[in-house]
Amino acid sequence: MAEQNDILEEFTNSEYKYGFVSDIDTEFAPAGLSEDIVRFISAKKNEPGWMLEYRLKAFRHWLTMTEPKHWPHLHYPVINFQAISYYAAPKKKPQVNSMDEVDPELRKTFEKLGISLEEQKRLVGMESRVAVDAVIDSVSVKTTFKEVLAEKGIIFCSFSEAVQEHPELVKKYMSSVVPYTDNFYAALNSAVFSDGSFCYIPKGVRCPMELSTYFRINSAGTGQFERTLIIADEGAYVSYLEGCTAPQRDENQLHAAVVEIVAHKNAEVKYSTVQNWYPGDKNGKGGIYNFVTKRGICLEENAKISWTQVETGSAITWKYPSVILKGDNSVGEFYSVAVTNNMQQADTGTKMIHLGKNTRSTIVSKGISAGRSQNSYRGLVRVAKGAHHARNFSQCDSLLMGDTCGAHTFPYIEINNKSAIVEHEATTSKIGEDQIFYCKQRGIDTEKAIGLIVNGYCREVLNQLPMEFAVEAQKLLSVSLEGSVG
Amino acid sequence: MSTVTTISDTSAAFLTHFEANAGSLFGETNLRRKAAEAFAAQGIPTRRTEDYRYLNLELLLKKSFGFRTELMRIPTSDDVAKLALVENAIVLVIVNGVFVPQLSSVDNLLAGLKINTIADAVVTDQTCAAHYAKYANVNSDPFIALNTMLASGGVFIHVAKNAVIDRPVHILHIADNEVASVFQPRHLVVAETGAQIAVIESFESIGPVKSFTNALIEVAVSENAVLDHYRIQAEGPAGHLLSTVQGSCAKGSLYNTYTFSLGGAWVRNNVNKVMAQAGAEAHLYGLYLLNGSQVCDNHTIVDHAQPNCLSNELYKGVIDGKATAVFNGKIFVRPDAQKTNAYQTNKNVLLSDDASVNTKPQLEIYADDVKCSHGTSTGRIDEDALFYLRTRGIGQESARRLLIHAFAEEVVDKIKIESLRIFVEERITAFLG
Numbered sequence: 001m002a003e004q005n006d007i008l009e010e011f012t013n014s015e016y017k018y019g020f021v022s023d024i025d026t027e028f029a030p031a032g033l034s035e036d037i038v039r040f041i042s043a044k045k046n047e048p049g050w051m052l053e054y055r056l057k058a059f060r061h062w063l064t065m066t067e068p069k070h071w072p073h074l075h076y077p078v079i080n081f082q083a084i085s086y087y088a089a090p091k092k093k094p095q096v097n098s099m100d101e102v103d104p105e106l107r108k109t110f111e112k113l114g115i116s117l118e119e120q121k122r123l124v125g126m127e128s129r130v131a132v133d134a135v136i137d138s139v140s141v142k143t144t145f146k147e148v149l150a151e152k153g154i155i156f157c158s159f160s161e162a163v164q165e166h167p168e169l170v171k172k173y174m175s176s177v178v179p180y181t182d183n184f185y186a187a188l189n190s191a192v193f194s195d196g197s198f199c200y201i202p203k204g205v206r207c208p209m210e211l212s213t214y215f216r217i218n219s220a221g222t223g224q225f226e227r228t229l230i231i232a233d234e235g236a237y238v239s240y241l242e243g244c245t246a247p248q249r250d251e252n253q254l255h256a257a258v259v260e261i262v263a264h265k266n267a268e269v270k271y272s273t274v275q276n277w278y279p280g281d282k283n284g285k286g287g288i289y290n291f292v293t294k295r296g297i298c299l300e301e302n303a304k305i306s307w308t309q310v311e312t313g314s315a316i317t318w319k320y321p322s323v324i325l326k327g328d329n330s331v332g333e334f335y336s337v338a339v340t341n342n343m344q345q346a347d348t349g350t351k352m353i354h355l356g357k358n359t360r361s362t363i364v365s366k367g368i369s370a371g372r373s374q375n376s377y378r379g380l381v382r383v384a385k386g387a388h389h390a391r392n393f394s395q396c397d398s399l400l401m402g403d404t405c406g407a408h409t410f411p412y413i414e415i416n417n418k419s420a421i422v423e424h425e426a427t428t429s430k431i432g433e434d435q436i437f438y439c440k441q442r443g444i445d446t447e448k449a450i451g452l453i454v455n456g457y458c459r460e461v462l463n464q465l466p467m468e469f470a471v472e473a474q475k476l477l478s479v480s481l482e483g484s485v486g
Numbered sequence: 487m488s489t490v491t492t493i494s495d496t497s498a499a500f501l502t503h504f505e506a507n508a509g510s511l512f513g514e515t516n517l518r519r520k521a522a523e524a525f526a527a528q529g530i531p532t533r534r535t536e537d538y539r540y541l542n543l544e545l546l547l548k549k550s551f552g553f554r555t556e557l558m559r560i561p562t563s564d565d566v567a568k569l570a571l572v573e574n575a576i577v578l579v580i581v582n583g584v585f586v587p588q589l590s591s592v593d594n595l596l597a598g599l600k601i602n603t604i605a606d607a608v609v610t611d612q613t614c615a616a617h618y619a620k621y622a623n624v625n626s627d628p629f630i631a632l633n634t635m636l637a638s639g640g641v642f643i644h645v646a647k648n649a650v651i652d653r654p655v656h657i658l659h660i661a662d663n664e665v666a667s668v669f670q671p672r673h674l675v676v677a678e679t680g681a682q683i684a685v686i687e688s689f690e691s692i693g694p695v696k697s698f699t700n701a702l703i704e705v706a707v708s709e710n711a712v713l714d715h716y717r718i719q720a721e722g723p724a725g726h727l728l729s730t731v732q733g734s735c736a737k738g739s740l741y742n743t744y745t746f747s748l749g750g751a752w753v754r755n756n757v758n759k760v761m762a763q764a765g766a767e768a769h770l771y772g773l774y775l776l777n778g779s780q781v782c783d784n785h786t787i788v789d790h791a792q793p794n795c796l797s798n799e800l801y802k803g804v805i806d807g808k809a810t811a812v813f814n815g816k817i818f819v820r821p822d823a824q825k826t827n828a829y830q831t832n833k834n835v836l837l838s839d840d841a842s843v844n845t846k847p848q849l850e851i852y853a854d855d856v857k858c859s860h861g862t863s864t865g866r867i868d869e870d871a872l873f874y875l876r877t878r879g880i881g882q883e884s885a886r887r888l889l890i891h892a893f894a895e896e897v898v899d900k901i902k903i904e905s906l907r908i909f910v911e912e913r914i915t916a917f918l919g
Binding site: 406415 | 837843
């Protein structure tokens with residue numbers, strides 16, 4: 001028991017690795033939110049009129065909405081939306097052609113994050129490589145491998161670039177999956193989003209490399225509102241990775257993103273996230289409030305969208321990556337590992353909306369709670385009347401470490417078709433003492449044993465991650481749970 | 487749960503009715519006043535109220551339900567005889583929310599069993615007064631508040647220490663009025679240490695006039711007591727029933743509920759049990775057979791407030807026609823409730839494309855040394871099983887009936903009273919046509 005406590009202590013004292021602040025010259029919008037700020041952001045980005053109109057519509061709608069406070073299993077003080085700056089951008093013009101032109105501070109930041117752009121550059125020509133779009137605070141600063149991708153007709157650029165250069169695509173697809181009326185945070189994002197990634201895979205193209213976005217909040221007193229739009233045209237395939245970090249601060253920072261995915265006939269999109277925003281200190285001071293709307297639509301037959309997420313950061317996580325299975329025979333998947341420690345709170349899960357015939361969905365959610373954290377799975381499986389022979393299987397397991405944390409499951413299942421088969425299973429238990437005992441008996445110490453058991457417990461999900469991410473996620477898990485409990 | 491709603495017409499009507507009649511209602515006016523405040527704060531739930539999200543209560547209650555509980559026509563003893571479910575039961579008849587002694591068998595009671603009207607007992611009986619309204623919290627649900635505010639009558643059943651009552655007590659509710667009405671019966675069952683009893687509650691309606699019954703029963707199961715609580719809901723197509731069970735389980739006790747929803751236009755069940763002391767055990771069984779445009783919503787809460795308790799829940803449903811079934815099972819495991827075992831299963835079979843099921847098995851766990859699981863599945867009849875039966879020369883229709891009957895049997899099997907089991911079996915056969 002004493003040993004357990006030591007290990008727990010060590011864990012709760014372990015520091016957030018990415019808590020540094022980079023001294024990058026940044027331009028801010030004044031704090032507060034009004035139509036003027038929305039106009040300011042739009043003007044800063046030199047946007048066309050239709051975009052500004054869209055933002056204003058969203059902003060006016062947002063004013064009529066109330067924060068969704070009553071249903072999530074989350075407790076946090078009222079957010080003062082007027083105290084946040086809605087735009088912060090590195091001052092130096094980010095459009096660069098060679099690595100040497102990148103702000104050295106910025107490059108250092110990336111090196112600390114472990115995604116050295118130079119390294120990326122060196123990897124050109126190799127089999128396994130990742131194209132990275134890096135978003136700091138609000139602005140996309142560097143997209144790598146753009147030219148290589150362009151040869152295949154793939155568009156991978158920052159969102160603002162897409163607005164300028166591919167307005168027809170943006171106009172057609174933006175807001176088609178997550179309308180600005182969808183929820184409070186989606187409306188806010190639609191009004192003030194500053195940047196993000198845009199990705200279009202043309203007909204029949206299999207994207208030759210993983211596409212990746214790194215999000216980082218750097219400046220104090222700001223929020224980050226990025227928007228990602230991924231379109232896979234007929235028969236296309238893309239695997240997309242997203243990672244996030246933020247500096248260690250005493251204040252709570254707001255992150256409200258929107259991700260939209262459109263998959264056409266026979267297309268497949270695989271979206272993987274390792275979310276590691278600053279979770280706050282062990283007393284719950286500081287940390288990111290992560291309110292994210294992620295949704296994909298399988299628009300036509302045989303489309304497939306798969307979400308994989310490893311959630312270890314953020315003080316508050318409110319996130320439900322969803323799939324609308326509209327096309328017949330389409331497939332939706334959701335694999336999630338959510339780890340909460342100290343005072344973290346997570347309310348996360350998915351929505352699978354079956355509309356087409358023979359649609360299938362799989363949900364595997366693994367929650368791990370430690371410290372005084374609260375970890376909730378909240379999911380919806382809806383089978384519409386016309387969704388004949390829909391199939392869903394859900395499994396939600398929770399692992400508790402210590403007796404002061406909580407693990408909760410809120411699955412909503414709504415079935416309106418008799419040919420549907422829907423199954424849901426959930427278990428909650430603590431880490432097996434006999435498993436640890438067995439490991440120790442073989443000379444593996446408690447800490448390593450827990451790492452082993454947790455990794456085994458999450459295997460189903462981790463296996464879904466692309467190689468590059470799987471290693472990072474595994475490391476992150478063992479850091480987050482460094483010998484949590486026996 | 488405590489979502490504040492603006493007071494709608496319906497809520498205001500209930501409150502006005504209370505103000506006008508507060509003097510003539512039984513028991514402490516203070517208690518009722520507090521309930522009225524709680525009701526005013528909560529209001530009639532809307533679709534935005536999480537616990538009532540699949541029901542449109544406002545619409546239902548707006549259909550001009552009055553408050554008349556006077557007996558327009560007292561059912562005859564023949565009516566009652568027809569509605570008797572079990573041989574040799576002690577039958578207590580509640581008509582339109584009011585206990586009718588002349589139809590009930592309250593003479594020659596067994597030793598250790600005490601039965602009184604709730605209105606009398608709450609004034610004259612100290613045990614009743616000590617338990618009344620102690621378990622059902624008016625702030626936790628607007629219908630608990632509504633019943634506490636406007637309860638019209640009911641029974642108090644007391645089983646003395648170590649008394650083993652071998653005849654079941656049958657509370658027979660009959661809704662029968664000439665105008666659409668709201669009835670609010672209220673009961674209290676106290677089983678003292680080591681006592682054993684079976685209580686059957688049945689709900690019936692006579693005639694075509696609409697009724698809305700908001701029934702509430704509080705059940706206190708003391709140390710080592712054993713209580714089997716059967717609930718047969720078999721109202722006619724004009725019957726609307728909201729039935730709340732609020733149970734409290736003491737050390738070493740066993741409290742089982744068996745809920746059979748076999749009729750009525752609209753049924754909502756709130757079965758709540760608090761594992762109030764270590765070492766208690768509770769089982770919750772439910773079966774709902776729905777057809778036509780019936781709506782049946784089963785909400786259960788098992789609150790593991792203390793360690794070393796066991797709860798197990800099994801609800802099954804067969805849904806045909808345009809019917810809608812809702813299931814929401816909550817298991818709470820409080821921070822100190824270590825060594826809790828809590829299980830929950832909900833299974834549904836849909837027989838029609840217009841039928842729907844909304845299910846939400848929910849776990850909230852704040853202790854680590856627990857074993858909790860829930861599972862739910864919804865589907866059609868197993869095609870392979872159907873095929874197997876057909877290869878054995880059983881026709882499509884009979885094979886289908888056989889399989890559905892077998893599906894329901896898992897719950898029916900749990901009934902310990904033979905004649906009651908036969909009654910339910912017959913209803914299943916009739917349902918399958």
